[in-house]
Amino acid sequence: MKNQKNIAKEIRRKAIKKNWRLFRRSKLGMIGLYIVIFFLFLTILQPILFITGVWNKGVYDPVVGYSEQFQEFLVVECPKEYPTEKYDERSDCPGRTEVNIKTLFYSDAQVGETIIQNLQPAPPSRQHILGTDSLGRDVFSQIMEGSQVAFVLGLLSATLGVGISTILGTIAAFFGGRIDAYLMRQSDLVLMLPTLPLLFIISAFAELKIWHLAVVLGIIGGLGGSVITIKSQALQVKVKPFVDSARITGGSRMNILFSHVLPNVAPLALLFMVFSVTGAIASESVLSFLGLLNIDMSWGLMIYLAQVEGFIFSGMKFWWLILPAGLSVTFLTGGFYLVGRGLDEVFNPRLRDR
Amino acid sequence: MKNNLIEVRDLEKYFEVSGGLFSRNKSVVKAVDGISFDIPFGSSLGLVGQSGCGKTTTARVLSLLDPKTNGNVYFYNEESSSMQSIDELEGEELKKFRRNIQMIFQDPYESLNPRWNIKDIILEPLNIHNIGDLKDREEAVYEILKTVGLTPPENYMPRYPHELSGGQRQRVSIARTLIMKPKFVVCDEPTSMLDVSIRISIMDLMLNLAKDLEVSYLYITHDLAVARYMCDRIAVMFNGKIVEIAETEELLSNPIHPYTKRLISSIPIPDPSYKRERYELDFTELDSIIKSNSNNEPMVEVKDNHFVATHDIKGIL
Amino acid sequence: MNILEVKNLNMSYKTIDGEVEAVKDVSFTVKEGESFGIVGESGCGKTSVAMSLLQLQADNGKITNGEIIFDGTNIVGLSESELRKVRWSGISIVFQGAMNSWNPVVKIGEQIREAMREHYPDKTKEENTTKILELFGIVGLDSSVIDRFPHELSGGMKQRAVIALALSCDPKLIIADEPTTALDVVIQDQILNEIRKVQEVLGLSLIYISHDIAVIAEMTDNMAVMYAGRIVERGPTKEIFANPRHSYTKSLLESTPSVVGDKVKLKSLEGEPPSLINKESGCSFAPRCPYREDSCNPSLDMELVEIGTDHYVDICSAGKS
Numbered sequence: 001m002k003n004q005k006n007i008a009k010e011i012r013r014k015a016i017k018k019n020w021r022l023f024r025r026s027k028l029g030m031i032g033l034y035i036v037i038f039f040l041f042l043t044i045l046q047p048i049l050f051i052t053g054v055w056n057k058g059v060y061d062p063v064v065g066y067s068e069q070f071q072e073f074l075v076v077e078c079p080k081e082y083p084t085e086k087y088d089e090r091s092d093c094p095g096r097t098e099v100n101i102k103t104l105f106y107s108d109a110q111v112g113e114t115i116i117q118n119l120q121p122a123p124p125s126r127q128h129i130l131g132t133d134s135l136g137r138d139v140f141s142q143i144m145e146g147s148q149v150a151f152v153l154g155l156l157s158a159t160l161g162v163g164i165s166t167i168l169g170t171i172a173a174f175f176g177g178r179i180d181a182y183l184m185r186q187s188d189l190v191l192m193l194p195t196l197p198l199l200f201i202i203s204a205f206a207e208l209k210i211w212h213l214a215v216v217l218g219i220i221g222g223l224g225g226s227v228i229t230i231k232s233q234a235l236q237v238k239v240k241p242f243v244d245s246a247r248i249t250g251g252s253r254m255n256i257l258f259s260h261v262l263p264n265v266a267p268l269a270l271l272f273m274v275f276s277v278t279g280a281i282a283s284e285s286v287l288s289f290l291g292l293l294n295i296d297m298s299w300g301l302m303i304y305l306a307q308v309e310g311f312i313f314s315g316m317k318f319w320w321l322i323l324p325a326g327l328s329v330t331f332l333t334g335g336f337y338l339v340g341r342g343l344d345e346v347f348n349p350r351l352r353d354r
Numbered sequence: 355m356k357n358n359l360i361e362v363r364d365l366e367k368y369f370e371v372s373g374g375l376f377s378r379n380k381s382v383v384k385a386v387d388g389i390s391f392d393i394p395f396g397s398s399l400g401l402v403g404q405s406g407c408g409k410t411t412t413a414r415v416l417s418l419l420d421p422k423t424n425g426n427v428y429f430y431n432e433e434s435s436s437m438q439s440i441d442e443l444e445g446e447e448l449k450k451f452r453r454n455i456q457m458i459f460q461d462p463y464e465s466l467n468p469r470w471n472i473k474d475i476i477l478e479p480l481n482i483h484n485i486g487d488l489k490d491r492e493e494a495v496y497e498i499l500k501t502v503g504l505t506p507p508e509n510y511m512p513r514y515p516h517e518l519s520g521g522q523r524q525r526v527s528i529a530r531t532l533i534m535k536p537k538f539v540v541c542d543e544p545t546s547m548l549d550v551s552i553r554i555s556i557m558d559l560m561l562n563l564a565k566d567l568e569v570s571y572l573y574i575t576h577d578l579a580v581a582r583y584m585c586d587r588i589a590v591m592f593n594g595k596i597v598e599i600a601e602t603e604e605l606l607s608n609p610i611h612p613y614t615k616r617l618i619s620s621i622p623i624p625d626p627s628y629k630r631e632r633y634e635l636d637f638t639e640l641d642s643i644i645k646s647n648s649n650n651e652p653m654v655e656v657k658d659n660h661f662v663a664t665h666d667i668k669g670i671l
Numbered sequence: 672m673n674i675l676e677v678k679n680l681n682m683s684y685k686t687i688d689g690e691v692e693a694v695k696d697v698s699f700t701v702k703e704g705e706s707f708g709i710v711g712e713s714g715c716g717k718t719s720v721a722m723s724l725l726q727l728q729a730d731n732g733k734i735t736n737g738e739i740i741f742d743g744t745n746i747v748g749l750s751e752s753e754l755r756k757v758r759w760s761g762i763s764i765v766f767q768g769a770m771n772s773w774n775p776v777v778k779i780g781e782q783i784r785e786a787m788r789e790h791y792p793d794k795t796k797e798e799n800t801t802k803i804l805e806l807f808g809i810v811g812l813d814s815s816v817i818d819r820f821p822h823e824l825s826g827g828m829k830q831r832a833v834i835a836l837a838l839s840c841d842p843k844l845i846i847a848d849e850p851t852t853a854l855d856v857v858i859q860d861q862i863l864n865e866i867r868k869v870q871e872v873l874g875l876s877l878i879y880i881s882h883d884i885a886v887i888a889e890m891t892d893n894m895a896v897m898y899a900g901r902i903v904e905r906g907p908t909k910e911i912f913a914n915p916r917h918s919y920t921k922s923l924l925e926s927t928p929s930v931v932g933d934k935v936k937l938k939s940l941e942g943e944p945p946s947l948i949n950k951e952s953g954c955s956f957a958p959r960c961p962y963r964e965d966s967c968n969p970s971l972d973m974e975l976v977e978i979g980t981d982h983y984v985d986i987c988s989a990g991k992s
Contacts, residue, residue, distance in 0.1 A: 021687065241465035245530070248417050249479045250452035263469040404855040519943045549712040550882055554926045554939035576856060579928040583937070606930055620860035622885035624927045626909045630889070632860065 022346045029342015035335030039147050039328070046144035059127075059138070062145040063296045066136040069122035073099040077111045121311070121321055131320040133302070134309050143324050146299035150332055153210055153284050154277035157217035162273040164222025169230030170265060173238055174257050183227060190224040195279075196286060203292040210295050213287065217280050226272050230265055237264045267347045274340035278333040285329045299325040357430060359537055359570050360393045360416070361437055365425035367411050385411040387594035388425070390652070395430075395537070398564065398571035400585035400602070402578055402617070408594040409574045410542060416572060417457045417540045418448075429454070429538075453483060456531040460543040462523035466515040472499075473511035476530045483534070498529045502559060521552045525559070532563055540572045545580065557584055578621055582606060587659075590614045599653070600660035610662045673740075674844055674876045675701040675724075675762075680737035682723045689948040693719035693732070695900040698975070701844065701893075706870060706877040708891030708908065710884050710923070714944050716900040717880045718767065721848045724878075725758055742843060760790045760840040767849040770829035773821035780817030783836050790840045806835040809872060810865045827858040831865060838869065844876045851886070863890060884927050888912060893981075896920045899945050899955040902975065906982035916984045918962045954987050 023029050046062075049055040059067045078093040078100045087093045094100045101111055109115045124131040130139035172183040195217075202208065202216060237243065238261060246256050287293045288300025291308070295301060302325035303312075311318040367386040386408040393399050401409045414420045416427065418440065428437035429451070443451050459465040466475055473495055480491045499507035502525040515523055524544055531539055541560070545553040561584065564571060573584050581588050582602055589599040590613065598611040609615045616635040623630055653661035682694040693716045701707045709717045722728040724739060726746070738745045746757055766772065774782060780803060787799045804814050810831045821829060830850060837845055847866065851859040863886065870877055879890050887894055888908060895905040896919065904917040915921045925938040942959045954960075957969035968987070975983040 025687070241459040241461060242467045244419055245457065245459065245465060245527075246478065246482075248419060248452065248455065248457050249482055249534075250449045251478070251482050255482070260467055264467070404857065521943070549944075550884070551712060551922055551926050551940040552943075554928075554937045555941065558939065578856075579930050582930055582934065583928045603934070616857060618930060620857045621930050622860075622863070622883070622889045623931055624885040624888045624912070624924065624929055625931075626888045626912050628888075628931065632864075 019346055023342050026342040026345045028338045029345065032335045032338025032340075032342060035331055036339055039332050039335070040151070042144045042147045043151055046141060046148070055141075060141045062137055062142040065138055065141065067128065067132055067138060068136065069119045069125070069128075069132060070116050071097070071119045071122075072114050073097055073117050075099055075101050075104070075109045075111050075113050075115060077101050121318060124320055130324050133305065133321055134311070139302075139320055139324060142297055142302055143299070143328055145297045146302065146325065146328060147332070149210060149295070149298040150281045150284070150329075153214050153217075154280045154336070156211075156214040157221065157280040158273045158276045160215065160218025161221030161226070161276050162269050164219065165224070165226040165272070166230055166262070166265060166269045168223070169227045170234045170257060170261055172227065172231045173234035174253065174261065180231075183231075187224060187227045190220065193220075195220060195283065199283065199287055200290075200292060203287065207294050208287070208292065210284075210293070210298075213284060213293065214280070217283055221276050221279065226276075229272070230269060233268045234261055234265050237261050271340060271343055271347065274336055274343060277336045281329065281333050281336075299329050357395055358392045358437070359395045359430050361426075361428040362392070362416070363390050363426045363428070364388050365390070365412070365415065365427065366423045367408075367415050367420070368423045384594050386415065389591070389594075389596045391589055391596065391599060393538070393570050393572065396564065396568040396570060397587070398573055398585045400573045400575060400581035400588040401591060402575060402581050402588055403591035404576060407591040409591050412591075413457070413540045413542050413572065413574050417455055418452065419457075450483075453479075453534050454537045455540070456534065456536045456538075457540040457542065458524070458527050458531050458544045461547055462520045462527065463515075463547075465527055466523055468515055470514075471511065472513050472515070472518075472526055475515075475526060476533055479530065479534045485534075494533055495529075498533045501532075501563070502526075502529045503555075504529070520548050521556060524548065524556050528556075528559065528563070532567065532569070535567055536569065538570050538572070540574070542574045543576070546575070546577065553580070554583075560584070578606075578618060590617065595663060596653070597663045598661065600657075604657070604660055608657070608660070610656055610660075672703045673700045674703045674705075674742060675878075676738070676740040677720075677724070678738045678740070680720070680723060680739065681735045682719055682728065682732060683735055684729065684732045686731065686948075691947045692900055692950050693947060694723060695950075697737075697897075697900075697902055699895050699902065699905060701876050701878060703843075703876055704870075704874050705893065706879060706891045708887040708894035709878065709880045709897060710882065710887045710894060711897035712882050712944065714899075714947070715897040716947075717897050718848055719900075720897075721764065721846050721878070721880055724846060725762055725764055726754055727758075727764075755789075759786060759837075759842060761842055762844045762846065763837040763840065763842040764846040765833050765837050765848065765850045767852060769833040769850070770826055773829060773832070775821050778818055778820055779824070779832050783832075783839050786836060787839050803835065803839065806838050809838075809869055810834050811861070826854055827862065830854060830862055834862075834865065834869065838873070842875070844878065846878045846880070848880045849882070866890070884923055885929070896923065899950070900947055901955070901973070901985060902983075903956065903985040904983065905975065906979065910979060910982050914979070914982070916978060916982075917956075918960045919956050922961060
């Protein structure tokens with residue numbers, strides 16, 4: 001019997017190796033995988049830095065940390081007319097390391113003196129590789145926190161959604177008749193509903209925390225179009241000879257549903273799951289950007305704060321408040337999507353080149 | 355004189371085809387249009403015909419996959435020592451009865467669940483009917499794998515279907531089919547998707563097992579040469595009806611119905627020096643004659659145990 | 672006069688699992704007006720041979736060696752544009768399952784005319800239509816088919832139309848790769864009859880590829896038996912059926928049931944064909960050979976040796992003696 005187990009393991013190892021090889025051949029899939037792994041790394045990095053004490057929580061906590069960034073400023077008085085000797089245009093005064101005396105309200109400094117001010121938000125420096133935001137919080141730490149939020153939200157809502165749609169789709173395929181008709185109409189209805197406006201409305205009635213959002217997204221996703229696709233896959237499995245074989249032997253409907261149909265629908269469901277993560281992350285960032293989420297920190301929130309405090313309109317002057325968060329959303333959703341494409345090639349032999 | 359295992363009387367299976375969303379007419383496809391035959395214990399009947407003649411539908415009805423529209427199917431009931439109609443079976447009784455019937459499918463690639471390993475595939479019937487305990491069941495799987503020639507069984511039990519060849523998969527199907535020792539097995543062209551050189555080994559396996567376990571076969575095929583190898587009797591189907599039924603060698607040497615003659619004479623012979631004489635037949639004429647006479651007259655016994663449908667060939671006979 | 676000479680053809684595919692040698696050292700000739708059969712089971716390389724003849728193999732397949740001399744010219748290594756001239760007007764092919772490859776939204780007549788326009792750009796539509804109707808007459812199709820869509824035709828009619836398509840540019844050689852699988856035996860009989868008639872009327876050469884040895888027996892003058900990419904026996908059809916010499920040929924004949932003659936006990940082969948990936952040389956049939964003797968050494972080199980008039984068998988150097 002030991003021999004049997006060894007042979008089985010050997011065959012399994014070969015199969016896993018082959019699937020891995022197939023996935024690797026998909027360049028898109030591999031790029032996606034690297035991206036996702038990178039962000040996963042960021043997710044784990046933050047708690048490690050805190051636990052090992054490399055980072056001082058007081059300074060680096062993304063929500064309540066505070067770091068003073070002092071810089072010397074030269075006090076100047078900006079002229080009324082331009083151009084002058086020193087300045088070409090109105091926007092050149094005050095310069096980067098200068099401050100206009102007219103904007104100093106709590107200081108006795110005179111023109112020509114240098115004063116020291118707390119510069120928040122501060123550009124990237126050695127202590128803060130992505131700089132700090134207007135409250136002195138480390139941006140890189142915020143990115144890592146946002147990564148945790150994205151993964152939790154994405155995976156939770158995707159799992160919930162796929163779970164619901166797989167069960168509903170399989171039931172629709174299996175029982176047919178009125179149940180099927182009802183589920184299809186329900187799916188059509190949910191498909192018609194625009195997700196984001198729906199979320200806006202929900203957020204008007206109830207305070208949305210991240211868990212709530214995950215559940216809502218999961219349910220909406222689960223009741224939507226994926227039910228129809230999974231139903232069609234289940235229908236294909238239902239007419240296969242091995243299902244007939246189980247019926248002839250005397251298997252009950254539930255038995256056949258769970259042991260034969262569901263396992264064969266699972267690969268498609270897995271694919272859906274990966275794709276729906278991208279939608280979840282994107283939805284979250286939009287909602288946070290509009291200030292509709294009750295959440296401590298996320299990428300969408302970072303951009304929301306930047307906008308609300310007016311930093312977005314100063315062009316690229318405060319790029320570290322906008323670019324890292326925006327790029328993170330883009331890359332992580334893109335990464336998951338590419339992984340899905342890579343998986344598609346593994347499951348769908350016809351998509352492969354050879 | 356053997357007892358009959360199965361008696362089929364005037365079996366009909368109709369399918370309704372709706373004319374579309376806006377049409378009130380529902381046309382009916384008469385896939386099986388009144389057929390009757392017997393299958394004795396331990397004997398095999400071949401059901402031969404072209405695609406669309408109704409043989410697969412017959413197979414599905416007899417294996418209780420699809421319900422019949424009309425007619426009677428009687429199975430021998432051991433307890434009462436008499437023929438019992440399947441209409442009388444329901445619920446638990448029906449489930450128990452299903453132990454006696456099994457089916458082997460044509461496509462070795464689609465008839466095994468790709469996510470189950472061989473051991474679980476063969477175990478399933480035992481699990482469904484709760485036979486013995488786990489150890490007994492695994493023993494049974496082990497033994498049946500040896501019987502169908504998949505040795506050593508330990509090598510095959512943990513494997514998955516895609517790791518086996520077509521021939522090996524059909525053996526697994528046969529193992530799974532026979533583990534419950536059914537009395538009746540419906541075979542839907544089980545060798546047509548296999549390589550020519552290994553078909554015989556599968557067919558020989560089935561013939562030997564039939565002898566050892568006293569199993570009756572209903573063997574569906576379009577290949578008369580295969581039917582000749584496997585079956586004691588052959589029934590020829592055309593457009594949902596049986597046109598001729600006789601013992602194999604009798605049918606091949608003395609075909610009477612024009613369709614049978616046409617069928618036999620169309621088969622290529624693996625001998626370059628054999629001069630094959632094609633029997634010409636106008637199909638539209640045959641079709642219209644059959645359609646014009648719809649009162650299912652019983653077949654006529656032309657010779658000993660050789661029956662022919664006569665409503666269409668009275669003029670020719 | 673030989674219309675086709677194939678000399679030492681080798682073709683392999685690059686796949687994710689390695690290099691598959693689909694065709695190994697295949698040589699045969701087809702005379703004008705002759706019907707040549709290639710028989711073998713799945714994976715023996717017969718379809719690969721057909722594809723190589725027209726250089727229609729998949730992108731990852733390549734002819735690594737050998738010559739294909741059609742009507743006096745070696746077509747291996749010709750450019751794509753030169754090959755296009757050979758295809759259809761020199762050699763045409765009826766594929767396996769070709770009846771399902773009709774474009775469902777274009778009428779049959781138009782699809783055939785499209786092929787003809789490629790080779791006869793100067794002919795008018797009327798001339799092409801007349802030609803098509805002639806061909807329909809030969810293959811037994813009603814003239815109304817020319818304006819029908821594929822879904823309006825039965826399987827047998829579609830296959831006949833495929834044959835008409837293959838004849839549309841007056842080829843000298845037609846390759847038929849399992850043209851009647853998936854067709855009922857009665858229709859198969861009719862189609863085989865049409866093919867024979869066409870051959871006689873037009874004086875065509877035919878290469879008929881099948882796994883069904885009975886069809887090969889009836890349709891061909893000469894034949895080759897293929898196994899694991901090699902030709903294992905080759906010669907006149909009647910001769911090979913009367914005196915099969917290679918063990919595989921014998922096994923094939925012994926495992927074919929028939930409706931005529933006495934009912935004989937048939938023999939079967941065990942095991943499966945070998946993998947064609949990274950194959951070693953030597954006798955690839957040895958593991959399954961029912962006539963194998965103790966002295967058999969499967970690693971010896973194989974070659975085709977003439978043992979009768981035009982009758983060649985693949986034998987190892989030990990077998991030669």
